[in-house]
Amino acid sequence: MSDKKVYTCFCTDVIHEGHLNIIKKAKELGSVTVGVLCDSEMVRYNRFPMKTVEERIAMIKAIPEVDDVIVQNHIMYDEVVETLHPDYIVHGDNWNNSALVAIKNNITELLAKYGGELVEVPYTYNENTQKIDRQMREKLAMPELRRGRLRKLLNIVPIVKTIEVHSGITGLIAEKTIVANGEHIDQFDAMWISSLCDSTAKGKPDIELVDMTSRFRTIDDVMEVTTKPIIFDGDTGGLTEHFVYTVRSLERMGVSAVIIEDKTGLKKNSLFGTEVKQTQDTIEHFCEKIRAGKKAQLSDEFMIIARIESLILEQGMEDALTRAKAFVGAGADGIMIHSRKKDPAEILEFCDKFREFDKTTPIVVVPTSFNTITEDELAAHGVNIVIYANQLTRAAFPAMQQTAEDILKYHRAYEVDSRLMSIKNIITLIDEI
Numbered sequence: 001m002s003d004k005k006v007y008t009c010f011c012t013d014v015i016h017e018g019h020l021n022i023i024k025k026a027k028e029l030g031s032v033t034v035g036v037l038c039d040s041e042m043v044r045y046n047r048f049p050m051k052t053v054e055e056r057i058a059m060i061k062a063i064p065e066v067d068d069v070i071v072q073n074h075i076m077y078d079e080v081v082e083t084l085h086p087d088y089i090v091h092g093d094n095w096n097n098s099a100l101v102a103i104k105n106n107i108t109e110l111l112a113k114y115g116g117e118l119v120e121v122p123y124t125y126n127e128n129t130q131k132i133d134r135q136m137r138e139k140l141a142m143p144e145l146r147r148g149r150l151r152k153l154l155n156i157v158p159i160v161k162t163i164e165v166h167s168g169i170t171g172l173i174a175e176k177t178i179v180a181n182g183e184h185i186d187q188f189d190a191m192w193i194s195s196l197c198d199s200t201a202k203g204k205p206d207i208e209l210v211d212m213t214s215r216f217r218t219i220d221d222v223m224e225v226t227t228k229p230i231i232f233d234g235d236t237g238g239l240t241e242h243f244v245y246t247v248r249s250l251e252r253m254g255v256s257a258v259i260i261e262d263k264t265g266l267k268k269n270s271l272f273g274t275e276v277k278q279t280q281d282t283i284e285h286f287c288e289k290i291r292a293g294k295k296a297q298l299s300d301e302f303m304i305i306a307r308i309e310s311l312i313l314e315q316g317m318e319d320a321l322t323r324a325k326a327f328v329g330a331g332a333d334g335i336m337i338h339s340r341k342k343d344p345a346e347i348l349e350f351c352d353k354f355r356e357f358d359k360t361t362p363i364v365v366v367p368t369s370f371n372t373i374t375e376d377e378l379a380a381h382g383v384n385i386v387i388y389a390n391q392l393t394r395a396a397f398p399a400m401q402q403t404a405e406d407i408l409k410y411h412r413a414y415e416v417d418s419r420l421m422s423i424k425n426i427i428t429l430i431d432e433i
């Protein structure tokens with residue numbers, strides 16, 4: 001056998017003939033070390049791991065041709081190449097024409113420094129491998145497996161990146177958008193079913209007018225075509241007597257969390273602030289609602305997150321913090337703090353002060369107004385979940401409006417065509433079973 005060092009990295013929960021083919025090719029070249037991509041990078045690169053990293057290591061160690069197994073901690077290969085100095089890196093060729101080509105470029109650059117060689121193996125696309133791939137994805141979509149994933153993500157990634165969805169197609173965008181960004185591959189971790197955008201898509205105001213049955217229908221549309229965890233905007237939660245049923249329904253559907261806000265009476269969108277009449281619930285009453293919801297839920301995984309409107313309603317920082325303490329005491333699994341100021345200062349002040357007495361309860365923020373702050377900065381102040389709550393809706397509507405105006409103006413669709421997504425791209429976005 002050759003004394004050359006060969007490296008390949010796997011980010012999979014199952015080994016199929018495609019992987020074995022790569023191992024076989026690697027073995028022909030020398031002694032084979034396989035990297036197992038760590039959890040936090042796997043969720044960025046591929047999909048949520050269903051096996052633990054230890055299980056994935058054991059799975060790969062069981063392959064006879066494999067000489068050694070290590071954990072690869074970064075999606076890019078700098079650390080691995082520096083440590084192992086492999087003569088060859090073997091990789092499937094399924095990274096061309098996608099954001100993942102950034103990894104290929106990274107490997108090529110690193111190997112060129114010392115004359116190492118990249119060996120690309122044609123990826124095995126056959127009925128069997130495609131079936132396994134589809135089955136893995138579909139398993140992730142199952143309610144039982146999807147529900148607990150938000151809690152797991154909170155332990156894996158520094159900040160859970162969540163984007164608003166309100167339909168199957170927006171769900172697919174959340175599910176499939178992946179970019180290469182410097183040293184990272186990025187994608188969203190979770191989806192937010194916003195009351196504002198769900199209502200807007202139906203041409204209705206955001207005043208708890210769209211009933212729960214209809215909101216559940218939106219969840220269903222999204223669930224059917226995606227696998228990522230869902231955070232549901234539960235508005236005020238309604239009557240406590242109704243909220244307990246909502247919790248059960250959401251749990252059963254596989255939703256990971258509901259966020260309810262401490263307002264009562266006719267709810268208006270928070271971004272109106274004090275321009276419209278809005279009433280904050282009492283601490284006692286809202287705590288009762290949280291307690292009732294927690295008592296009603298059947299799984300340990302589902303999360304009820306309490307949203308505090310004190311800053312929106314100009315009730316002050318102390319009130320926000322008092323409420324946070326009380327709501328956590330009542331059983332809330334997380335706190336969402338909202339603000340409509342452009343400056344993130346009051347949000348950061350809240351997070352810092354909250355973290356002084358509570359190091360663990362997840363903090364959620366929605367940086368719609370204070371949108372200059374980055375995810376890293378939020379994470380540094382103890383934020384665990386960031387929700388981009390309405391940007392997909394706000395991106396789509398001006399484009400549709402302009403297109404409608406232009407078709408009327410030109411009496412044909414030719415002028416707008418170059419701005420539109422091609423039918424081919426739409427078709428590839430949508431999976432066939």
Ligand code: SPV
Pocket residue numbers: 194195196197206233269270271366368389390
């Ligand atoms: C929503 O997206 O419906 C929200 C967030 O509740 S906000 O619109 O900022 O109140």
Ligand code: MG
Pocket residue numbers: 194195196206233235
């Ligand atoms: Mg809302």
